[in-house]
Amino acid sequence: MSDDEKFFAWLDGELGQAEAAEVEAKVAADPHLQQLAMQHRALAGALRDAFVPVLAAPIPERLQSAVRPGGNVIDFAAAKRSRTFPAAFQWAAMAATLAVGVLAGTLISRSAGGPVEAHAGKLYAAAGLDRALDAQLASVPSGDVRIGITFRDRAGAICRSFTAAAASGLACRDGDKWRVRGIFAAPEGQSSDYRMAAGMDPSLAALVDSTMAGEPFDATAERAARERGWR
Amino acid sequence: MDRTFEDELSALLPRLRRFAHALSRNAADADDLTQATIERALRSRSQWQPGTRLDSWTYRIMRNLWIDTARARSRRADREAPEGEGAAIGEDPRGAMDAAIDLKRIMAAMARLPDEQREIVALILVEGFGYREVSEMLDLPIGTVSSRLVRGRTALLAMVGER
Numbered sequence: 001m002s003d004d005e006k007f008f009a010w011l012d013g014e015l016g017q018a019e020a021a022e023v024e025a026k027v028a029a030d031p032h033l034q035q036l037a038m039q040h041r042a043l044a045g046a047l048r049d050a051f052v053p054v055l056a057a058p059i060p061e062r063l064q065s066a067v068r069p070g071g072n073v074i075d076f077a078a079a080k081r082s083r084t085f086p087a088a089f090q091w092a093a094m095a096a097t098l099a100v101g102v103l104a105g106t107l108i109s110r111s112a113g114g115p116v117e118a119h120a121g122k123l124y125a126a127a128g129l130d131r132a133l134d135a136q137l138a139s140v141p142s143g144d145v146r147i148g149i150t151f152r153d154r155a156g157a158i159c160r161s162f163t164a165a166a167a168s169g170l171a172c173r174d175g176d177k178w179r180v181r182g183i184f185a186a187p188e189g190q191s192s193d194y195r196m197a198a199g200m201d202p203s204l205a206a207l208v209d210s211t212m213a214g215e216p217f218d219a220t221a222e223r224a225a226r227e228r229g230w231r
Numbered sequence: 232m233d234r235t236f237e238d239e240l241s242a243l244l245p246r247l248r249r250f251a252h253a254l255s256r257n258a259a260d261a262d263d264l265t266q267a268t269i270e271r272a273l274r275s276r277s278q279w280q281p282g283t284r285l286d287s288w289t290y291r292i293m294r295n296l297w298i299d300t301a302r303a304r305s306r307r308a309d310r311e312a313p314e315g316e317g318a319a320i321g322e323d324p325r326g327a328m329d330a331a332i333d334l335k336r337i338m339a340a341m342a343r344l345p346d347e348q349r350e351i352v353a354l355i356l357v358e359g360f361g362y363r364e365v366s367e368m369l370d371l372p373i374g375t376v377s378s379r380l381v382r383g384r385t386a387l388l389a390m391v392g393e394r
Contacts, residue, residue, distance in 0.1 A: 001374070001377065002378075002381075004381050005374075005377045005378060005381055008377070008380065008381050008384070009362070009377060012355065012362070014361065014362050039388060040384060040388065043337075043384065043387060043388050043391070044356045044384075046334065046337050046391075047337055047341065047352070047356050047357055047387070048356070048357055049334060050334040050335075050337045050338050050341070051249050051252070051253070051357050054248060054249045054252045054258075054261075055245045055246065055248070055249045056245070057245075057248070059244050059245065059248070060262055062262070062266060063244055063248070063262060063265055063266055063269065064241070064244070066266045066269040066270060067237055067240050067241045067244065067269055067273075068237055068241075069273065202242070202244070202245045205245070206245065
């Protein structure tokens with residue numbers, strides 16, 4: 001491996017402990033290498049960001065149907081059924097477009113008690129959602145809100161993904177509150193079993209992907225973060 | 232059981248489109264490639280070993296299809312590099328490495344990378360695979376993966392730094 005390759009392997013977390021320590025020492029002693037590391041980290045981050053719109057775009061129906069060729073059988077009754085319920089195939093797209101717009105009308109409480117409140121143009125978790133974000137661990141689900149993953153964003157704030165009955169979303173620590181960064185409507189009529197099988201809403205996954213710096217917390221880190229008040 | 236395979240494939244769609252976009256460099260070709268990949272994956276599902284990563288397996292199918300059907304065409308397109316894209320790259324008067332690198336600029340730079348560097352940059356820096364995973368996926372020695380990655384990201388940085 002050339003020195004260049006070793007440097008980049010180090011940057012990508014591909015080196016073993018001994019070799020990584022060796023490169024790290026070299027970089028620490030060389031301002032030029034430090035700058036190069038910084039530039040390439042920024043480059044990789046920008047490259048990921050550049051692809052977020054592709055990742056978050058609604059999936060065309062033809063691709064959704066390609067995955068489920070049952071929807072394409074040459075059978076009039078079936079063809080008709082599949083046309084009657086196109087929404088079932090487009091739920092990712094629906095979730096993306098419904099996102100905050102519709103939820104602003106349904107979830108944000110005008111009186112106290114709803115799960116999301118607006119203050120000065122920002123959305124914050126309230127009531128049961130706020131309590132769940134504060135107290136709940138992903139490994140110990142309870143109540144109506146399930147916590148997904150916990151991680152830090154690029155500014156160092158702790159973020160947690162959540163799933164509630166009608167929606168899933170992402171909230172990040174802002175002072176002593178949880179600011180809601182995105183919230184996505186669950187498709188109407190979709191059973192919770194299906195949602196669990198399908199995993200994270202693709203729009204939420206894209207948001208998480210573009211927000212996360214480093215790796216998600218494991219159970220120990222999550223618990224420790226709670227003890228420190230999510231600082 | 233079958234349902235699970237389709238559900239997992241369905242959950243992969245956004246990422247598959249992202250990789251297809253990196254390979255083909257335009258939305259229409261990306262969706263054609265994604266569709267062909269899904270169809271091939273469904274036909275070949277018996278070759279997938281449960282317990283192994285479905286994403287790596289499907290990406291491999293996509294990359295091989297891309298080579299089979301689109302490479303010749305894209306090579307031609309490379310030789311006739313679109314005027315507009317090249318011209319756009321010099322526009323931004325700011326230093327390339329301030330906090331926000333212009334996203335259009337970086338996509339244009341990505342599109343100018345040679346195929347064999349672009350696919351590796353996409354798999355490792357965008358899709359988040361490890362060197363070893365990519366080496367197995369593309370049937371390339373890990374040293375080749377590593378050296379193409381160095382060349383690709385160095386060229387990218389130089390291109391976004393052009394004034």
